[in-house]
Amino acid sequence: MSKFSYYYNPETCHYERAKLSPGDIIVYTIGLMLMSVACFAGLIFLYNFLLETDTEKKLRAENRAILQYKPILETKLALIENTLAELDEQDKVLYTQLFNTTPPSAPAAKNSFSQEMVLLADAVEFRSLLDKLDTKTTQLVDRARYVNGVFGEDIHIDQEALDVLMVMPAIQPLQDVVLDHFASGFGNRINPFHKGTYHHDGVDYAAPRGTVVVATGNGTVTAVKRSELQAVYGNYVEISHGHGFITRYAHLEEITIKAGQKISKGMPVGTVGSSGGSVAPHLHYEIIRDGDHVDPVLYMVENLTSQAYSALKAKSKKQNQSLD
Amino acid sequence: MARIRYRYNPATCKYEPWYLKGKALRRKVMTFLGLSLVLGLIGCYAFVRHVGSLDEMMLSQRNVALKTEWQILEERILNTREHLDELIAKDDHNYRVILDSSPLSPEIREAGIGGSEKFDKAPLTVFPLIMQRYSEIEDLSRKVGVAVQSFDELGKMVKQRMTMWASRPAIQPISNKQLDRLHMTFGARFHPIFHVYMDHKGLDFTAADGTPVYATGDGKISMVYTSDSYGKVIFIDHGYDYETRYAHLSGFAVKSGEHVKRGQVIGFVGNTGNSVSSHLHYEVLFKGHQINPINFFQRDLNNKEYERLIEIGSQQQYPLD
Numbered sequence: 001m002s003k004f005s006y007y008y009n010p011e012t013c014h015y016e017r018a019k020l021s022p023g024d025i026i027v028y029t030i031g032l033m034l035m036s037v038a039c040f041a042g043l044i045f046l047y048n049f050l051l052e053t054d055t056e057k058k059l060r061a062e063n064r065a066i067l068q069y070k071p072i073l074e075t076k077l078a079l080i081e082n083t084l085a086e087l088d089e090q091d092k093v094l095y096t097q098l099f100n101t102t103p104p105s106a107p108a109a110k111n112s113f114s115q116e117m118v119l120l121a122d123a124v125e126f127r128s129l130l131d132k133l134d135t136k137t138t139q140l141v142d143r144a145r146y147v148n149g150v151f152g153e154d155i156h157i158d159q160e161a162l163d164v165l166m167v168m169p170a171i172q173p174l175q176d177v178v179l180d181h182f183a184s185g186f187g188n189r190i191n192p193f194h195k196g197t198y199h200h201d202g203v204d205y206a207a208p209r210g211t212v213v214v215a216t217g218n219g220t221v222t223a224v225k226r227s228e229l230q231a232v233y234g235n236y237v238e239i240s241h242g243h244g245f246i247t248r249y250a251h252l253e254e255i256t257i258k259a260g261q262k263i264s265k266g267m268p269v270g271t272v273g274s275s276g277g278s279v280a281p282h283l284h285y286e287i288i289r290d291g292d293h294v295d296p297v298l299y300m301v302e303n304l305t306s307q308a309y310s311a312l313k314a315k316s317k318k319q320n321q322s323l324d
Numbered sequence: 325m326a327r328i329r330y331r332y333n334p335a336t337c338k339y340e341p342w343y344l345k346g347k348a349l350r351r352k353v354m355t356f357l358g359l360s361l362v363l364g365l366i367g368c369y370a371f372v373r374h375v376g377s378l379d380e381m382m383l384s385q386r387n388v389a390l391k392t393e394w395q396i397l398e399e400r401i402l403n404t405r406e407h408l409d410e411l412i413a414k415d416d417h418n419y420r421v422i423l424d425s426s427p428l429s430p431e432i433r434e435a436g437i438g439g440s441e442k443f444d445k446a447p448l449t450v451f452p453l454i455m456q457r458y459s460e461i462e463d464l465s466r467k468v469g470v471a472v473q474s475f476d477e478l479g480k481m482v483k484q485r486m487t488m489w490a491s492r493p494a495i496q497p498i499s500n501k502q503l504d505r506l507h508m509t510f511g512a513r514f515h516p517i518f519h520v521y522m523d524h525k526g527l528d529f530t531a532a533d534g535t536p537v538y539a540t541g542d543g544k545i546s547m548v549y550t551s552d553s554y555g556k557v558i559f560i561d562h563g564y565d566y567e568t569r570y571a572h573l574s575g576f577a578v579k580s581g582e583h584v585k586r587g588q589v590i591g592f593v594g595n596t597g598n599s600v601s602s603h604l605h606y607e608v609l610f611k612g613h614q615i616n617p618i619n620f621f622q623r624d625l626n627n628k629e630y631e632r633l634i635e636i637g638s639q640q641q642y643p644l645d
Binding site: 005006008031032051055065066067074079081084086094098191196207229277280281323 | 330379401424464468478
């Protein structure tokens with residue numbers, strides 16, 4: 001039998017040699033491809049099914065572990081979170097009971113970017129204010145020079161005003177003051193004993209016993225009183241700074257200075273205690289200017305950034321319960 | 325339709341129809357399959373070589389998804405820790421300072437009761453990630469346990485303190501409105517009846533007969549009686565070493581053993597005992613010794629505030645019990 005195939009062509013009535021047509025090749029190739037793909041798929045499947053690499057083993061185990069432990073940890077965490085939420089409630093109750101005011105609301109979620117923006121905005125406003133002030137001051141000084149020149153006088157700085165500035169009790173009465181220590185401000189506050197409103201003549205710093213209390217300005221110790229009475233000031237120190245400034249440090253535990261002693265700003269005078277009419281270890285600090293009690297916060301301008309000062313001032317305005 | 329193939333048969337000198345069958349067919353099929361298999365293998369090899377295992381791909385995809393979820397958990401742990409630290413800071417630095425108690429030592433803070441359920445953590449050693457978070461959560465729950473105990477303790481302390489503050493004599497026993505005169509003398513003074521200098525151990529509030537007398541702090545009426553010197557007198561035991569006495573009354577509004585609140589009416593001003601005119605003699609005692617009562621009421625309290633306090637006292641309730 002010959003190797004060649006023939007087709008019968010009815011038109012020419014001849015047997016013609018069969019040639020490999022492009023269509024045949026395409027059909028064959030497509031078939032081959034399909035079959036190859038089928039083989040490929042089968043082989044890949046077999047490969048995956050039969051063979052397990054180390055990486056696979058590790059990944060599989062890890063995934064399983066995560067799936068297994070995540071719910072366990074989540075349950076435990078949820079329990080902790082619930083307990084913490086309960087503690088938050090307790091915290092609120094404690095705060096209200098102790099300070100007779102609602103606790104400060106939690107600060108909104110920190111957003112450093114927006115905070116920065118606020119700071120920058122603040123700075124811009126502040127700077128423009130400073131610029132205005134600077135221009136105004138220069139104008140005023142020029143004007144004063146002119147006026148003085150007209151009257152033939154030299155301009156001079158008021159020495160007394162400078163002296164007042166020097167003796168002014170301008171720092172806070174505690175070393176390392178934390179804003180948290182500031183417990184109650186000047187003005188009408190709730191008395192912790194009878195819960196009535198009364199005028200609180202000073203500011204209260206709640207601090208642990210033994211915290212060092214310092215003199216807020218140069219001066220002379222005019223009174224050192226010790227008292228066992230569980231009312232009024234208890235152990236207290238009074239310092240006269242001159243120019244009508246007197247400061248008082250009350251409810252002290254220990255007093256480390258003597259009456260008549262000269263004292264400089266920042267020098268320790270004693271330690272925080274709870275003597276006298278006090279409900280908690282705290283320092284009651286008063287500034288008396290020309291015989292009247294003044295709000296000490298208004299004088300605490302030294303060593304404080306404007307931000308810290310604003311925070312302190314805001315805290316001192318809070319209508320809460322005093323500690324004595 | 326498939327055309328019929330013919331092949332020339334030299335034996336018969338004829339074109340005979342020819343079909344693919346038998347050996348030829350088998351050979352053709354085998355070639356086809358073999359080729360496919362070879363191509364498939366080449367493809368497979370290339371795939372494994374360049375892409376890797378399909379399972380591995382799927383697994384690592386799942387792994388990434390799971391780890392993302394895990395990160396959310398980690399964030400929660402972090403937030404919880406911060407939250408707890410905040411509460412601990414409040415506890416130690418605010419409340420314990422105010423309540424005159426030292427902060428809990430780190431040892432106490434750290435050493436809590438172990439996790440309630442013992443869990444087999446041996447298989448976890450392979451996964452430091454999970455292991456670490458697991459012990460973190462256990463640590464957290466220990467600390468939270470300590471914090472809960474500490475807050476309970478704080479709550480008890482506050483309750484005690486509030487009782488103590490409420491018990492301290494802190495107001496004037498007579499309303500300013502009804503007060504005619506306050507004798508500020510405490511100590512030696514000339515006695516109006518005996519006409520000799522005697523130690524006067526209280527303050528005298530001159531007021532009209534029948535003016536209500538208020539308890540100056542919460543406490544228990546320890547004595548209600550009539551004595552020769554004091555006349556009709558009430559003793560209130562405030563606890564915490566404090567006692568107050570209200571003498572020369574015209575009448576009583578309370579009985580012995582009764583609990584009174586600050587601002588509650590306990591009796592009425594009179595002129596009984598060694599007294600020359602209707603007034604209230606008020607004493608404050610600390611550890612059995614009379615001390616000057618002037619230190620135990622706010623003189624700068626205005627009338628409105630005072631009335632508000634009396635109002636609170638007249639409401640017979642014990643919010644702290």
